[in-house]
Amino acid sequence: MKMRSGVKEILSFVLAAVLFLAGTGAAAEKEIVFNLAVEPKTIDPVQNESVDGSDVIMNIFEGLVRVGPDAKPEAGSAEKWDVSEDGLTWTFHLRPGLRWSDGEPLTAGHFKHGFMRLINGENAAPYSYMGFFIRNAEAFFNGKAKAEDVGINVLDDVTLQIVLEDKNPLILEYLSFGNFIPARPDVVDKDPRGWAAKDDFPCNGPFMISEWRHNSEMTLVKNPNYWEADKVRLDKIRMTMIVDSNTALAATKAGKIDFNKQLPPQMTPQLIQSGEAKLANTLGISFSVFNLKKPPFDNPKVRQAFNLAIDRTAMVEKVAQGGQKPAVAYIPYVIPGTGSDKDFRGESKDYLPVRADPEAAKKLLAEAGYPDGKGFPKVAYKYNLNPVNKAIAEALQAMWKQNLGVEVELSNEEWKVFIETRNQKNFQIARHAYLADFLDAGSLLELWVTDGPMNVANYSNPEYDACMKEARTEMDRSKRIGAMVRAEELLMKDAVTLPIYFYTTAYIQSDRLKGVFLTPFNWVLFHRAEVVE
Known part of the structure; x- marks a missing residue:
């Protein structure tokens, strides 16, 4: 009798807790669905050359600088930088306490490793030339200079120095692009070609991958170790891979997709005229x-x-x-x-x-x-x-x-x-x-x-x-x-x-979703997005 009474009390407590959480909304997960449309060829930052890959990369990684709300570079993982009088030496200071999604410290050395991957000729990165503003980077790419000759210097764990080949008017624009991303040697070097095809690698952006069913769906969840995690309002982004635009539109109209930029061309004028679709x-x-x-x-x-x-x-x-x-x-x-x-x-x-x-x-x-x-x-x-x-x-x-x-x-x-x-x-x-x-x-x-x-x-x-x-x-x-x-x-x-x-x-965005940034480069950024029910 006494035992049954105890069980009853426990059940009553659990029920009350569930009702409390439901009543406060604490248990309601903020989840949205975005139609990525296709399986990216790669989401390795130095190998990617497509928008679908960038839609993932720009949400799970972050460079020294990032794309701001006006589409211009703003401070990202680096909180500030100094420029020498001759304009050739740029010193970036990382934000204090940066961590990867698995909790490991994020260091200036990781940025150097990522940049060196980009300009390493053995990797044949399609955007390798974007790194040639760095001193001796092109020579290193062509096998005419050693790694230690390249103008990337780790001054300490939170300070990265970049020495330029010549004065460059676009260094911050380059660094805001998705190729200039930090890389963990213990992750990337173990499997240089296959690490980014998995769903368990560490990230340093606002989101991280929790599941990847190839050619079907990728799930991103909020990265609790992101330096600005308190401003990330979404808990989960399900990225579906619906190639057929008619099927994607039907799913969007049925409320199963919250953001879709894969619209059937024959339907687009009507969708724009009706106000269902918007133009960016x-x-x-x-x-x-x-x-x-x-x-x-x-x-x-x-x-x-x-x-x-x-x-x-x-x-x-x-x-x-x-x-x-x-x-x-x-x-x-x-x-x-x-x-x-x-x-x-x-x-x-x-x-x-x-x-x-x-x-x-x-x-x-x-x-x-x-x-x-x-x-x-x-x-x-x-x-x-x-x-x-x-x-x-x-x-x-x-x-x-x-x-x-x-x-x-x-x-x-x-x-x-x-x-x-x-x-x-x-x-x-x-x-x-x-x-x-x-x-x-x-x-x-x-x-x-x-x-x-x-x-x-x-x-x-x-x-x-x-x-x-x-x-x-x-x-x-x-x-x-x-x-x-x-x-x-x-x-x-x-x-x-x-x-x-x-x-x-042309895109359709659910009324329940606010704060999405569809950049002029066609990347969709969700770090300021939120669900408004």
Whole structure:
């Protein structure tokens, strides 16, 4: 009897505790669902080159500086920094008491290790060139300098010194990018190629991975050891991987997804008009890229003809249908120019018509040796398969047939395979797109320097390289922009790419979700997001 009474008292206490927690809301987990859309090829910060990978990386890691609410760099893991009089030595002071998600101390040495991974030629990091502002980094990458020669010095556990090759106007912009992330030797060096495919590695950002069901869903949870954890309002982010945009939209409308930027193009205008979807300006360009070493695209007149055969207005109004703007050049609107009242596009010029120019296109093709398309060899356009890319590929195919009289075969591949195909330059003409990594035209123009790791076009022009070299080190903003305006002119004259449209991002966000930052670079940041029921 006495024993039963005790059990009853315990049960009553447990029930009362549960009711109390429920009543105060303490037990209610703040969880949201974000459609990542695809399985990232990698979330290793030095290997990633895609937006989906960045959507994860930028939420689970943090650099010395991070992207602020105005899309400009702000203090991150470093609370402050000093710059020498000559502008060549930058000393970063870490916030006190920084820890990894597993509780281990985060040190300046971990930042050095992460940066050295980026510029180590053996890693073949696609963005390795972004680290070449560091003294001897490029030489180290090419095996012409030793690790100890590189200008990254650990002064103590909380102080990192970076010595520059030359004065650089963009060092903080570079360091805010997702490649400049600390790395733990005891984690990364044990499995250099596979560590980031797991779900138990330590992070230093506002969130960490708790579960990863590959090609299905990744779950992030709040990192209790993040230095600003008290301002992180979400407990859990479920990142679904719903590739089909119609399926993703249905799930969003059913309340199963809280943030979705994968909308069906045919539905997007209606969704925007109804107010269900919103538009965000995105600093990027959708284009096709030619392989300049593969005939017939080794002939610039062929490339120019293919460019003039495209109706870019029809592409945005009838195919993409997401509020995009026809790409009349390579650098998109809104990217800053020489002053606050000007953007880069306003200081350069329009190089392409918004409508097709069949007569001029046919004339160029004839001058290249293919009058009315006669004798034109078999070529293939490669793209990664999704509804938008398929629609664009089919529209390009039809326009080239109608305005040039040439047949172009379409070939699609799964995302990871396609990325490898393009990186290996195993194509004649391929789908491409690029989003600026920071608020500067150089972010997009650096792709095409000779032998650059992202230069899949095999483009090489010494004059272009000279313009970009000047832009990297010129501290006078007017002269920097002038050098990049000249670089864009060369790029367009040589017809390295086939610009189609400048990006916008259409997205649907649940009314219960506030504070999400969809950056102009198309990364979605959740460290200030919260659920409002």
